[in-house]
Amino acid sequence: MRTKCSCGKVFKAKIKRIMLDKDIQDIYFECPRCMKKYHIAFTDSEIREHNIKMQKLKERLLEDRTDMKLFAELQEMMRHHKQIMDELNDTESRCTSWH
């Protein structure tokens, strides 16, 4: 994605990930000119595990779109995923440079 930094530099954001501690991972990108850091989201092992499971479910659904049980499972997983993402990211307070 192309983005514009507050310093005026337009650049293609390169997503970076860094472990903040043994579980929490910070996803961000930074401006190549002024090195300002733009926070995107935090993830933890539960969220990452979730991502993998959701990906697998989606792949199975692509093979068989008529499997309503799988579909329901995926929807439930996505709902739960959003919930844990919201909890971890606690939006407003930490995302000061992200809009």
Ligand SMILES: [Zn+2]
């Ligand atoms: Zn900048």
